[in-house]
Amino acid sequence: MKVYIKENSRYALLAARKLKGERMAMVLGNTIHLHNVTKEDFLLDKAWVCHELRHVLQFRQHGYVPFLGKYLWDWMKNGYANNRFEKEANESECDLSLLNDVEFI
Secondary structure (H helix, E strand, C coil): CEEEEECCCHHHHHHHHHHCCCCEEEEECCEEEEECCCHHHHHHCHHHHHHHHHHHHHHHHHCHHHHHHHHHHHHHHHCCCCCHHHHHHHHCCCCHHHHCCCEEC
16 A cells, blocks of 8 residues: 655644644545655654554545544534544554555555
8 A cells, every 4th residue: 555645734734823832734535735844754653653554444445535524523412532533543543554565665
């Protein structure tokens, strides 16, 4: 699976501001958008990478637009931390099998 990594992403900057975070990674489709972290440093943090890869798989499973809708609806309903998609990604942080067959571009 090809996964793209975009450094200095405006999307990730906006997400960092919304969530009041210093560093940010967020996924849109098969691209991981980064703010205030290099690709190299991001890839060293296997838990963080696995978290974001789960989001890539969620996009693939649900479809791009349907997933965005479901994610936003769940966030509005339950809050960011209790969003079912975030919970699933958090639970995937130790699943190093997610790193198999991934090509980071």
